[in-house]
Amino acid sequence: MVKNEKTTGESCGKSNCCGKTLSVATLVLLVPTLILSVMAYLKINSVYKAAVELQFGNEANLSKVSEVMQTPAYQKRVAEGIEQQIAQIKTALSDTSANAATDTATDTDTISETTGDTASDSKALDTAAAYNDKLWDENSTEALQNFGLQGTPGNAVIDVKTGKYKAIGGAYPQSAFEEVIAKLQAGETLTTDDMGQAGTLTKDVLQKILKGAHYYGEEKAGIVVVEYSDILCPFCQRHFNAKTIENIVDASNGKVALVFKNMPIAGLHPTAPLGAKGAECAGQIGGTKAYYDYLTQAFTYKVFNGSNVADIAKKVGLDEAKFAACFTK
Structure with missing residues (x-):
């Protein structure tokens, strides 16, 4: 029996006394x-x-996502993503070294132009505006909040009539995109899986995402693939240079279009914002054709500087003065 005042008459004053009451x-x-x-x-x-x-949207959807995240397929995807990030970091370190070499390059350098490591005929432009452009953060936030996309390349296949979408995170093969597009065109409801989340956008959100966008293909296409990409990301380069989405658009008879959005990740690819800024200026000056012509050239580079971004502008026929004014503001 526990000792307390009722059984022994002793005062219950010790802190470990079970019968002690609070003052x-x-x-x-x-x-x-x-x-x-x-x-x-x-x-x-x-x-x-x-x-x-x-x-x-609600906790039920969160539970569904959590269930998917516990599957072996998703865990495999996470592991692959980690390996991709490691590869990107290694590439970034290599790019940084290459960029340092660029800063000390002389007029006698003979390194291939497409590496971005050599002096050029173009006057070097100030690069501060490219690094400080708010568009990069806006596109990154847009990709994450609306589609759950992190990293590059990130793609969102959207039915513009219904707002239904399927996110595809990573450089998946063309067949994966074709399958998703076919299901959306058939009116099927897609689900979140290891490729990415699925859902429905409101009309207002969809309009905001596509406002002022450069379309590769018909603007009235029923399906639009929004691609968030970093020009210097090796996986993005493989995805873009293989014309993964462009091939689908070209064969769709106007039913599918691509909207490319620049999302440079300077932490991994330090000079990527320069190429992205160049492409955006190309679009502002020369329209959609100039935008995609610039991207096509830029995706062959390994590093950018204030000179080679101007070289690309020359190649696609942009006015030098207009490009310089846009790039530096």
Whole structure:
């Protein structure tokens, strides 16, 4: 039997006494703490619910995504993604070394132009504006919030009539895109899997995503593939240079279009923002054709600098003064 006042007459004053009661002073101190704890919990819970609704719509969708994330296929995809990131970091380190060599290059350098490591006939342009362009963060946020896409290349196959979409994260083969497109055209409901999440965009969100976009293909196409890409990402280069999406667009008789959005990741590819800025300026100056002509040239480079971005502009027929003015603002 536990000793307390009723059984022994001893005062229950030790802190480890099971029968000890709380003093009024203690209660006065504890109650506010408990109230604050409850309030903190409610606040955190409300933030959590808001985040879930923003990203997934509701907790049921979150549960579905969680189930997919536990599958072996998804775990394999994660492992592959880690390997891709490691490869990109190694490439970035190599690019950084190459870029350092560019800074000390002389007029007698004979390195291949497509590496971006040599001096050129073009005057070097100031690159600060390219690194500070807000568009890169806007595109990155757009890809993540609407499609759950992180990293490059990230693609979203969208039925513009219904708003239904399927995200495809990574340089998947052309057949994977063809299969998704066929299902959307057939009116099938797609599901989240190891390739990426599926869902439905509101009309307003879809219009915002496509506003001012450069279309490769017909603007009135029923299916649009939005590609978020980094020109210097080796996986993006493989994806773009193989014309993975362009081949589908060209064979679709106007039913499928591509919208390419620049999402340079400077942390992995330090000079990628320069190529992205060059492409955006090409689009502003020369329209859609100039935009994709610039991209086609840029995707053959391994590093960019203030000179070779201007060289590409010359190759696609852009006015030098207009390009310089756009690139540096």
